[in-house]
Amino acid sequence: MLAARWHPPSYDIRVENVPVPQIEDPDDAVVKVTLAGLCGSDLHIYRGQQPITKVHITGHEFIGEVVKLGSNYGPNAARSTSGRPNLYATLSVGDKVVAPFTVNCGECHVCRLGYTGRCPVGALFGSPKLDGGQAQYVRVPKAGGTLYNLSSPASWSSALTATSDVETLLENISDSSLLLLSDILPTGVFAATQLLAHPKVQPMLTGRSWPSSLNPSSPTIDLGSGLLTQEDRLLTIAMIGLGPVGVCAAVALLDALVQKGLPYRIVAIDINQSRREKMEKVYEAIGSDGKGQNGEFVVQGLEEAKETVAKWTGDVGCTGVLEVVGNNSALTAAYDLARPFGVITSVGVHAPKNVPFTGQDLYNKNISFDFGRCPARAMFPMAFELLVKRQDVFGKVGTESSLIDRVVDIKQASEMYRAFDQGQVGKVLFDPWDQA
Ligand SMILES: [Zn+2]
Ligand SMILES: [Zn+2]
Known part of the structure; x- marks a missing residue:
């Protein structure tokens, strides 16, 4: 598959052919990436500002479709019997998903409190610890706790499902808009x-x-001046x-x-x-x-x-x-x-x-x-509601008022990192399948 990879020491992104990621743990999912974002925080690694030497796939913002699930998924994983996040029972191959920029298990004390960005078994996508989403496929550890299933309205906030025609709602929001859920909007x-x-x-x-x-x-305290x-x-x-x-x-x-x-x-x-x-x-x-x-x-x-x-x-x-x-x-x-x-x-x-x-x-x-870091997975329902409500801002690409400047072939990743680093382009999304 094609993937953008960072090479040490700095300013070196190469689009290379690498093996498609496989299921490594029964909690994993493999996601076929439809769009991946380039983000300001990608530049910290790009510029060599962190003590990293490992070549790795970049990018922590992606949206895509589930193509493989580990053996822990299926009806037997229902929360009532397993005590695990519902997604282990309900996630299916073909579901459209968006991931937060960090993995979180969704079942430890820290995650249950809603502080998902600091899950003890978490990891940042696009780091030496975990390959990122600027690629055709990405492996998602603890996917049942991490992913947000856009194909399953039952998992959305009740405010949206109660008031909207869900199918029309999803048809009217583009993938480039939904990608904003991975990081910047939450x-x-x-x-x-x-x-x-x-x-x-x-x-x-x-x-x-x-x-x-x-x-x-409690009684209101009047300090003397009303x-x-x-x-x-x-x-x-x-x-x-x-x-x-x-x-x-x-x-x-x-x-x-x-x-x-x-x-x-x-x-x-x-x-x-x-x-x-x-x-x-x-x-x-x-x-x-x-x-x-x-x-x-x-x-x-x-x-x-x-x-x-x-x-x-x-x-x-x-x-x-x-x-x-x-x-x-x-x-x-x-x-x-x-x-x-x-x-x-x-x-x-x-x-x-x-x-x-x-x-x-x-x-x-x-x-x-x-x-500190946003607990993005916990913020998804609120962010999704705002995304739906504010399509006047979040729904467009390449206009004066849109957050996303352009969508380009991932083969232009090296060039786009350079231009983004120099402030010559705004937010860019990579299409890993645009083989024009
Ligand atoms: Zn980001
Ligand atoms: Zn956790």
Whole structure:
């Protein structure tokens, strides 16, 4: 089969003929890949920023069709008797599936809590530990816990199956759109969800001062100047980094704020002008049901954004900051923009060994930090709902407002990695079967 493979030490992707992966463990599935994504985090390995020497198949974003299942699949694996995830009983050859970017067993303590991105037996696709999906076929370990079965509406969120004509719904969503479920859309939804769920944001959400905001049945504490005003409850949020994940986070955040009926002010920040323009086009393309009438959304460079936040908040700073870059200048900006008792949610993949502030800096501002990888499998139902709802943004390829720039033959992988690394193309998908 054809596969894109990384070769050490850096900047060397080759499309090569390699053996088709086989079932190695009874929990495995083999998936025929219909589309695979190229992602910003692929560049960490590409650039040789990690101490890796093993040649391996790249890519952690893919969608495809199940072609082989290990011996642990079948009706005898029903949850009622096996206690295992339902998919071991229901997954069939021919099913259309999308995988999160990491394997997760779906049955350990960590997975059951929903923290699937850190399953102890997990692995990242497209790493030395596990070959990736930028290939014609990919082996999926623990597939019964990992895969999301797009052919089985019973496994989707109840909100979708209750309100939609499921067949029409699936017919109307392209594979290129569904591929966004593998990483960038769940990661965006995760960032927005994590921020809005933070205890320090609850006074704005509930209209009750902290700590009574944490307990709806407790008496409201009046500190002497009355209860929270509408102005007090206005959320001011900064987003740093407007690459594809940042755009997904913005769409998810806007949707969540509209669902909650909350007024907002959002400043979306990137140093790169073409990314800012993309964000503006996406915001224009979002229907009014996805951004409401009750908010202000501006796209700016960092210095301008600092002035905007100072003006909006009387120099207090942002309630929350989403950091979607993964370097120390972005973290420094996040710290500067956050208010005392502010929350920073960081989903950028961090390469630097240190963070750019001290414990004293954090203490002095009562900053809360959330770092880390999205538990993508756990986020799938929410991400899928947003994908269906926001086809005005996520449904297109190659337009001014689409996240996906183009779909190309996988044979162009080497060239596309180079162009993507140099910022000459946006998000690219590989078609492993386009032998034009
Ligand atoms: Zn990715
Ligand atoms: Zn697990």
